[in-house]
Amino acid sequence: MLGIQTIASYVPNGRQSNIDSSTLAAFDIKEDFVRNKIGVLSRAVKDSGEDTSDLALKALRKVCEKAGIELREIQALVVVTQNPDNNLPHVAAQVHGKAELPDHCAAFDISLGCSGYVYGLSIITSFMASNGFERGVLITADPYSKIVDRADKNTSLLFGDAATATLISNRPIFAIGPFSFGTKGSLSDALICRDGKLHMNGREVFNLTATGVPPDILNLLQVAGLNKDEVDLYLLHQGSKYIVDTIRGRLGVPAEKVPLGLEEVGNTVSSSIPLLLESAISRDSITTMVLSGFGVGLSWASCVCKKGS
Amino acid sequence: MLSMSQLTEIVASSGFVADMSKFDSAQSFKDNDIDSLDVMTLLLQVEEAAKVKFSDEDFDRIRSLNDVHAVLEGKR
Numbered sequence: 001m002l003g004i005q006t007i008a009s010y011v012p013n014g015r016q017s018n019i020d021s022s023t024l025a026a027f028d029i030k031e032d033f034v035r036n037k038i039g040v041l042s043r044a045v046k047d048s049g050e051d052t053s054d055l056a057l058k059a060l061r062k063v064c065e066k067a068g069i070e071l072r073e074i075q076a077l078v079v080v081t082q083n084p085d086n087n088l089p090h091v092a093a094q095v096h097g098k099a100e101l102p103d104h105c106a107a108f109d110i111s112l113g114c115s116g117y118v119y120g121l122s123i124i125t126s127f128m129a130s131n132g133f134e135r136g137v138l139i140t141a142d143p144y145s146k147i148v149d150r151a152d153k154n155t156s157l158l159f160g161d162a163a164t165a166t167l168i169s170n171r172p173i174f175a176i177g178p179f180s181f182g183t184k185g186s187l188s189d190a191l192i193c194r195d196g197k198l199h200m201n202g203r204e205v206f207n208l209t210a211t212g213v214p215p216d217i218l219n220l221l222q223v224a225g226l227n228k229d230e231v232d233l234y235l236l237h238q239g240s241k242y243i244v245d246t247i248r249g250r251l252g253v254p255a256e257k258v259p260l261g262l263e264e265v266g267n268t269v270s271s272s273i274p275l276l277l278e279s280a281i282s283r284d285s286i287t288t289m290v291l292s293g294f295g296v297g298l299s300w301a302s303c304v305c306k307k308g309s
Numbered sequence: 310m311l312s313m314s315q316l317t318e319i320v321a322s323s324g325f326v327a328d329m330s331k332f333d334s335a336q337s338f339k340d341n342d343i344d345s346l347d348v349m350t351l352l353l354q355v356e357e358a359a360k361v362k363f364s365d366e367d368f369d370r371i372r373s374l375n376d377v378h379a380v381l382e383g384k385r
Contacts, residue, residue: 211353
């Protein structure tokens, strides 16, 4: 049985404030709005000398150190990103080279945004199972600082840079599944990078998320034979505090079961769920979680994550 | 389609307005102290209640609750 053994992360030290006077004045907003609606007080920003593969490599090294395994033991390396160092090669190959992973290690990227971690968990476990692999690493590294227009009020106060690495092995602490996936390709223009700049139709993203994600999670719970109260934590993609609060309200679950983790780092795209999960899996009292990511595509994916193999 | 009183009830039940006696449907949402994110929620609730979909053009036209009513009337 394959599942999550451990998670590590790399969050760059650089920070840009959302509540300094010049930012508030530039966007004609109040600090109260930033704190209580956007929920991002500062954004993590990578160093200009770092690229996506560098963030990914740092997360990879940290997860191996945390798990006490050697890099040469990794049989599959999967990177979730839509902001690679270059259009080609794939980031996973660059990380493979920098980490000097063995030649027999499979390495490929997954092109997804905020739903990418949950999709990635399903893809890597299926890939490993079908090939008899015992150790693989799922990396998320999608630094939006490369594409955000700093003058765009819709996006410039939201996104932060981070990378995570999840060790999938045959010695899991948490089992994953069942899964649920969805896509609304007719709204793919609502979150799009054109000419190197990110554009977001916030209303379309909000509407689809608010109306689509809660029923998707409730359906997943039914498939899993769980009721809402049996879930200890709902780890939702940290799009903004407002969207997390909206989904929580529509799901009808208490605030203490829906943690927020974007205050000091921002919306880190596919890294937001594993960043929450990294701290959640260390808590003994947590046995059952629901993970749900949604965004670029527009797409969404949810899964159950249960302690034990 | 929704009447003006039904639209006002949606605003009242949203909790976005502290004192509904001071709410002016002719004034912009901003002037009624409803921020842009809460406007998105309100319009989504109207879409769900009226079973309509506001286009981006509709959304651009809407500044006040009266505008919402006018746009809905245009969809009859």
